Amino acid sequence: MGIARSTIGRGLKDLEASGFSQGKVRRAGGGRRSLTRTAATLLDDLRRIIEPSTLGDPMRPLLWVSKSHAKLAVALCAMGHQVAESSIPKLLEQLHYRRQVNRKTKEGSHHPDRDAQFELINQQAMAFQAAGQPVISVDTKKRELIGDYKNAGSDYRPEACPDKVNVHDFVDKELGKAIPYGVYDIGANAG
Structure with a gap:
């Protein structure tokens, strides 16, 4: 590298004598001022922008927003602030917003008609089977593109020879698209 060991030793002694605590590069108060300190209305303006697209239970502290960074x-x-897209997550965090996925909870965890629905299906299935009629179960999956498209799975192939998609x-x-499904005959135990 061309650096003498004595030079490295002197540099380490200088760092120890500098008064910086370990892991810090600047003295307290050094560096660029935070966006919220240089633009006093930034958080209020951001709150006004995201308010119409805010999701979540207003009675809970966890909120999320449906607009992109x-x-x-x-x-x-457009409101006159100098802010980059990369600064938005930190600002949202200061407003107590978090990334969220939607959750199926509107009807609650137990719908009052759910058991009655399955009881009726079970009674009908037993009645048809007793009468010698077929009872089938149909299972469908999400729509899939037809053709050479990338998928999340993997398979073994010769090295450096992936499927081209x-x-x-x-x-x-x-x-078009396909909707995969399966049909199972319960009485015959065949699909």
Whole structure:
């Protein structure tokens, strides 16, 4: 490298004598001022932008927003703030917003008609089987694109010889989509 050991030793002694605590690079108060200190109205403006698109239970402290970081940054810039898209997550965190996925909870964990529905299906199935009629169970999956598209799975292939697939997942208008499903005959135990 061309650096003498004595030079490294002197540098280490200088660092120890500098008064910096371990792991810190600057003295307290050094560095760029935070966006909220340089623009006093930034958080209030951000709150006004996200309020119409805020999701979550207002009685709980956890909220989330449905606008992208890029859209929020553009809206703040239009209001005269100098803010980058990469700063938006930190600002949202200061407002107590978090990334969330939706959750199926509107009807509650137990719908009053759920058991009655399955009881009726079970009674009908038993009655048809007793009469010698077939009873089938149909299971469907989500729609799938037909063609050479990337999927999340993997399989063993010769080294450096992956399956070639389309770059984009646009629907092939000729092939369309498939809805995979299975049919199972309960009485015959066959699918």
